Amino acid sequence: MFDFLREFVETSGYLGIFLLMFAENLFPPIPSEAIMPIAGFNAADGKLSLAGVLISGTLGALAGAYFWYVIGRVFGYERLRWLVERYGFIFTVTPEELDRARALFERHARKAVFFGRLIPAIRSVISIPAGVAAMPQLSFLFWSLIGTVIWTCFLTFAGYILHAQFELVVGWVNPVSNAVAIAVVLLYLYRLVTGRGRTARKS
Template identity: 50%
Template sequence: MFDKVVEIVSAFGYLGVFALMLLENIFPPIPSELIMPLAGFVAARGELNFAGVMAAGTAGSVVGALPWYYAGAKLGKERMKRLAKRWGYWLTMSPEDIDKASGWFDRHGKGAVFFGRLIPAVRTLISVPAGIVGMPMLLFLAYSTLGSLIWTALLALSGFVLESQYEKVSQYLDPISTGVVVSMVVYYLYRLARQRFAGRR
């Protein structure tokens, strides 16, 4: 899995990094904790520019947050919760997840968008309450971009710094990265089954 993801990033370049990070924010097929370090590896090998990798990863993350912002703005909290109850299991999103994100936003204010982008469990859904309360788009984009830039830069830098140990690190990360993806799939299926069962009850 390690080598395959590196090959994908190498083949599609910045567009691949952008697309993977966009999808990771809408529906996480591969977590950013795996995407960006491997993009950093590719940059360290000279195939991509490190600044370009950070820009592509940040742009994908921010663009991926917009559908959730607009969903919150157009639908409101209660309709979002009803949709999550009926259809959210496809995205492993529950009404409780929306309540948690809203609670985080209520406690931390608009700065929650910035800090939320740094926290894996909150990063995606923090856009929903921002849309619900009508947070100004420019401010939302500014906080989202800054938080996403820090997150993607740290992850990419870890891969960039370890490039000199690529062969050694890959021996350890290959089974780990495969395990991460398999775990994500298993966790998704578990939440899907649990939420569908809860919906039927």
């Protein structure tokens, strides 16, 4: 994967960075933790401009975030609650818990989106609850942009400053991302096994 990403960025330039960051938000196994340091390395090597790398990476990530926001917005809260009422065991959440989660998200939507864009694994899915909760579009885009710029700059400058040692960034950030993803899966499995969210199925 690492060699593929490096070759793809070198051959496709800014468009490749945009496409990779867009895909990273759709398919989390494609890691931004590797994409942007590689792009930063290419900027330090003079193959790409630093501004171009930052802009293309940020726009790609924002486009991917907006894609999931639209999916959540179209699907809507009522459909989600209908599914939870009937298949709460699979979701490991009850309709009442879903209502409380929605109310909590609505109170802290801007903070949730902003900080969510900075957390590995979470950053790829935070757009969905924002869309489901019908967070105002401009507010979502603004706070997503701020969080995305910070994350993209951090990874890009790390690759740019470390230059030939940019693989150290991947070696440090990638395990953190994996740990967060594993924790989320373990929490889900725990709730599934213990029957959290078990509801009577309605006909």
